[in-house]
Amino acid sequence: MQEKLKQKIIEVCERKIAQKGRDVGLSFYAFFANKNDDPELLMEAATWWIMTHQLDHFEKAEKIKKMVEAN
Incomplete structure (x- = not known):
């Protein structure tokens, strides 16, 4: 995961x-503006969320933060 996305x-x-x-x-949409201004970063977040970790559409922010910090 890019440091930019992690932060x-x-x-x-x-x-x-x-x-x-x-x-x-x-x-994962919470990390982006309503307009698609960084499609590469959006796809990275979507891949991490959906494909890599198979998370539900909504997850606890605390859980996500801990997962990202652990990497």
Whole structure:
């Protein structure tokens, strides 16, 4: 996983947890703007989320943050 994506995921997870609490869920779309401004990074996130880890559409932000930090 690119460092750029890793840092973005951690930042978004931390922000969502701070805003909505430890049980907040999110999908990999949470890491991107509504417009597709970085398709390569979006595909990397989708591949990591769907193909590599076979995660559900929504997962706990805390779980995702821990997974990314462990890599």
